[in-house]
Amino acid sequence: MAEMHRLRIRVNGEDYELYVRPKTLLVEVIRDHLGLTGTKRGCNSGACGACTVILNGMAVKSCSVLALQADGAEVLTVEGLAKGSELHPLQKAFLDHGAYQCGFCTSGMLMSAKALLDENPSPTKEEIKEGIHGNLCRCTGYNSIVRAIAAVAEGKYEEAER
Ligand code: FES
Ligand code: FES
Known part of the structure; x- marks a missing residue:
């Protein structure tokens, strides 16, 4: 052993x-x-x-x-990601944009998106696509996922205070 x-x-x-x-x-x-x-x-x-x-x-x-x-x-x-009962902005944006179906890829997508925005808070659409290029989704397609991440980058979702 x-x-x-x-x-x-x-x-x-x-x-x-x-x-x-x-x-x-x-x-x-x-x-x-x-x-x-x-x-x-x-x-x-x-x-x-x-x-x-x-x-x-x-x-x-x-x-x-x-x-x-x-x-x-x-x-x-x-x-x-969430702060208590308050979802992370990316989680809220994924919900609002319908950026998931079966959800199997979602946690990985969220973590790649968070790492991307932590490093580059204002990515272009191309940079977002590059940031999640290692995450495969067989259900949703990528447009809604990219739109959700872009919405957070554009400041449309506030982060909760801890
Ligand atoms: S389970 Fe790790 S990359 Fe697929
Ligand atoms: S939502 Fe099913 S694999 Fe992405």
Whole structure:
């Protein structure tokens, strides 16, 4: 049996310490160890983006990151977007623009969009498309998703105070 290694990680502002195998993936820690199942697991091969989370400020596909590579890191998942009962502006905009159907891609889309807007608060439509190019949606099509992200970038949605 593979040796277990200690992992210290901060997820959505909470500190966790757990023991994982060397090949345990970050998505497995998030979903299976911490029970944060808003992060989805689709292709499991870095292709679909359903598992996207923000790791130390960067959008990453958590099926392509070993948990131990995130030792000491700060992770934000979709569960960390809302402030209490107040949805994040991107969540509100996705709702208002009908930017989801089955919802399987949605948490990954939201996390890529957040990472994009954190780095570039006023992206062009092309930059938005580039920002979510690693996230596949088989239902909605991308126009409503891009419009929702653009609406937040244009300041149409206020962020709640914590
Ligand atoms: S599940 Fe990670 S990219 Fe598809
Ligand atoms: S809403 Fe179904 S995959 Fe995007």
